[in-house]
Amino acid sequence: MGHGIAQRVAQAKVPVVLFDINEESLVKAKSLIESNLTMQVDEQVLGVQEKEEALTFLDMSTNLEASVQGTELVIEAISEKLELKHGLYRSLESLVSKETVIASNTSTFSMKDLTEGAKHPERFVVTHFFNPAQFVPLVEVVKGAQTTEHVVDETMAFMKQIGKSPILLNKDIPGFVANRLQAALVREAFYLLEEGVADARSIDLAVTDGPGFRWGFAGPLETADFGGLDIWKSVVENLAPTLSENTKVPDFIQTAIDEGNLGTKTTEGIYSYSSDIIQDRLVERDQYLMHLGKLKQST
Numbered sequence: 487m488g489h490g491i492a493q494r495v496a497q498a499k500v501p502v503v504l505f506d507i508n509e510e511s512l513v514k515a516k517s518l519i520e521s522n523l524t525m526q527v528d529e530q531v532l533g534v535q536e537k538e539e540a541l542t543f544l545d546m547s548t549n550l551e552a553s554v555q556g557t558e559l560v561i562e563a564i565s566e567k568l569e570l571k572h573g574l575y576r577s578l579e580s581l582v583s584k585e586t587v588i589a590s591n592t593s594t595f596s597m598k599d600l601t602e603g604a605k606h607p608e609r610f611v612v613t614h615f616f617n618p619a620q621f622v623p624l625v626e627v628v629k630g631a632q633t634t635e636h637v638v639d640e641t642m643a644f645m646k647q648i649g650k651s652p653i654l655l656n657k658d659i660p661g662f663v664a665n666r667l668q669a670a671l672v673r674e675a676f677y678l679l680e681e682g683v684a685d686a687r688s689i690d691l692a693v694t695d696g697p698g699f700r701w702g703f704a705g706p707l708e709t710a711d712f713g714g715l716d717i718w719k720s721v722v723e724n725l726a727p728t729l730s731e732n733t734k735v736p737d738f739i740q741t742a743i744d745e746g747n748l749g750t751k752t753t754e755g756i757y758s759y760s761s762d763i764i765q766d767r768l769v770e771r772d773q774y775l776m777h778l779g780k781l782k783q784s785t
Contacts, residue, residue, distance in 0.1 A: 489515035490619030498648035597630030621775040677730035
């Protein structure tokens, strides 16, 4: 996800260095960024000059010390392995000033876990982006017990500067906000499919062309207000006893995993895919998100 974050920062005309220990990964990242920018030009979301200007704010390096020299903010987006993150943080804390903010893109670890052994835990914060990070506006900001208000304020301000919609969590809770909401919906979707209530395509359509269609405008709590809290009291009390309470995935999902059918990464999952279909869907997704983002900015 690092390349998407770097692209978004560069498009906001903020100098950014994308670091990786692997030169090949950086070559691939640059190609992806250039391709994404070209797509925005083709879709008339971005001008040619804006594309070229964005690239001037982007640098890449395999040298960590050079990458972070004089920086005010480091966003870590490496694998979700705590020992790797701790190793990187130790290196960073030996290279940057104590005022430099260190942010993690984790969706897994708590601030307590992340800052274990840190010299300056007060400058750590979570900035959880959503894929594709260059298009999806949301960033979840999570502070630790020792994170200073200055760090929080600076982080929130920076996210707004690069065109994001940051939310600040008052509690460090597993899954944060968005993934908890998403997991609740996916659990119910798995349950409905397992019970044969509807086929997979119909369940997906019920979301994208139903509640999901309006969620881009109003979230569930505002929707409840407009629907009437008395109405939603009845909805929740009538439906809650019938909803899935599963704490594990259904057997058919586990069977698919055991058989190596993991979704698009293996071409078989709940649906069947060809390589062309996967690529086409990813392009369609990015085009859709580009235009949705442009529409939301204009309203």
